[in-house]
Amino acid sequence: MTTRRLPSEFTPNEITALLEEKHRAGETILDLTETNPTKAGLGGAGPAELQALADPRGSVYEPCPKGAPVAREAVAKFYEERARGAGAPKTRGVPRIASDDLVLVASTSEAYAHLLRLLCEPGQEILVPRPSYPLFEPLAALEGVRVEHYRLAYHDRWQLDLDSLEGALSKCTRAVVLVQPNNPTGSCFSAEETEEVVALCVNRGIAIISDEVFGDFPWPPSTSLLPTMLGERRALTFVLGGLSKLCGMPQMKVAWIAVSGPERAKQEALSGLEWIADLFLSVSTPVQVALPALLQSRHRFQAAVRGRLETNLSRLHALGNGNHGFRVLRGEGGWSAVLETPPVAGDLALEALRKHNVLVHPGHFYDMAQDDSVVVSLLPEPGIFEKGVACLTRLT
Ligand SMILES: Cc1ncc(COP(=O)(O)O)c(C=O)c1O
Structure with missing residues (x-):
């Protein structure tokens, strides 16, 4: 059945x-x-966060597929503050995003599902790192999408095996997934490795999905921000983040997709994501209204x-x-x-x-x-x- x-x-x-x-x-x-x-x-929610969830604005339903402006503006402000914060000069890319270029979802897993629906015909492929987090295969399988792997090899640090990435690309490849820092290796790409991935994607019209859910957790003693693809303009790029890791609140079910890239491709992707999100409207109003306070708790x-x-x-x-x-x-x-x-x-x-x-x-x-x-x-x-x-x- x-x-x-x-x-x-x-x-x-x-x-x-x-x-x-x-x-x-x-x-x-x-x-x-x-x-x-x-x-x-x-983590968890303290009295201030719980009080924010009781905001009376949460009792009114005014669906907004990309997410309520108040919530998206709070996420844009978080990235703005992070760009200005400690360690920012070491950040790669342009670490800012406009609230119009954000789409809220219930979780990063849902973000992946939406992106697979947006980018892939059944039978097309995405490339994901190996080793990495084991949720890609089942999420892709549910959308009828195939997963191919590129290798991270350990030689005193985890390095991108560029040959394996090039070898895994095919006419059916629609996106390359980067996880930075990667789960479970904790590794990030060097600036050179990132450039190699971007160049390959630009040349072949492939999108980048950059999962940065652990991006605020450099291992001590480092305090530098970890690499981000936020605002990358050369390739169509989707940066994923969410409350689950950022604020230690997986129970709130809020995450987001930050879209950037060449203007036309970006607008097309945003329209597509808005349409998909409209089918589900999965982020609750109280949590969207509370998002500014929830983000402060980070x-x-x-x-x-x-x-x-x-x-x-x-x-x-x-x-x-x-x-x-x-x-x-x-x-x-x-x-x-x-x-x-x-x-x-x-x-x-x-x-x-x-x-x-x-x-x-x-x-x-x-x-x-x-x-x-x-x-x-x-x-x-x-x-x-x-x-x-x-x-x-x-x-x-
Ligand atoms: C790299 C990575 N991305 C995404 C997720 C899922 O996060 P969410 O709770 O937002 O679905 C996890 C969960 O552990 C993860 O390790």
């Missing part, structure tokens, strides 16, 4: 099945994969996350500097880190859960080429993180 765009089976993988078993048995898990800020003692949240990143990264580096055979791969920002692991009997992630109730993600969840890697979130409470990491050393 259902389509082939859905998975052929819904059986949980070995780790999820074991985790469920342990939960049923009432066992306590040291979860080093927690990236939900509202569960990690970070300062408090980001300061808290920065403290967390500092503590947990230094714990991880202590592990990497010890004699246990672990190595922390270099990254620049975001909420996750990749840990190269020493050889152990069996799968380290499975063994960690089985023997010590420590949950980490195996690298293959993110299409990591190396078998010997795990991914950890940098958000867990330091006490949990410390204990979990200590358990990992007992596996070697």
Whole structure:
């Protein structure tokens, strides 16, 4: 009865099945994969944000497919403030956007779905980085779009494998996805790598989708803003951001697409996105009215996350500097880190859960080429993180 765009089976993988078993048995898990800020003692909404959600303007329905002007202006102001803030001179591109060039959506995942509908005929392709976040395939499959990969290769830092990008391009390629900082590698492209991608896209009329949801989280001690494609004019460019990461409020369901590029292509894309968004009107009015206040709360949240990143990264580096055979791969920002692991009997992630109730993600969840890697979130409470990491050393 259902389509082939859905998975052929819904059986949980070995780790999820074991985790469920342990939960049923009432066992306590040291979860080093927690990236939900509202569960990690970070983020969430305080009294000011909750009060903003009760604004009486939220009781009136005046649908505005791209998002209410008050909400889009708040997002444009956020980018303006960020451009003027600490670290701004190191930002690449023109980090400003007009509110008319923004489209609000309920989540970045919805932004991807809208962009696939906007750009791709069924059977056409997008290119996504490998390793990266595992949601691209199912999102694309649901829209009847194919996913091809370009490689990020680790040589003291994650680098763009340009040959693999060129090799993956075809007549059917409609967009290249950049994730900066990438999840889970924490890596960004150098200015040269970005130029190479832009040149390829301009020459072939391919759009760029730049997922910058973790763009406000450079790894301490750096405070520099991370690279952004905001305002890129040479290629049709869509920059994605949202409250889920920026303010630690995934429950609010607000994200956005910032559109730039050659004027005609930009206007055509904006009209198309407005039409698509009009079919769903998925962002609630109260949250749009509250958006200026919600965005203000980012300062408090980001300061808290920065403290967390500092503590947990230094714990991880202590592990990497010890004699246990672990190595922390270099990254620049975001909420996750990749840990190269020493050889152990069996799968380290499975063994960690089985023997010590420590949950980490195996690298293959993110299409990591190396078998010997795990991914950890940098958000867990330091006490949990410390204990979990200590358990990992007992596996070697
Ligand atoms: C790189 C990246 N993009 C997008 C998302 C989804 O964010 P949202 O909650 O806005 O859908 C995630 C979620 O972890 C992510 O890692």
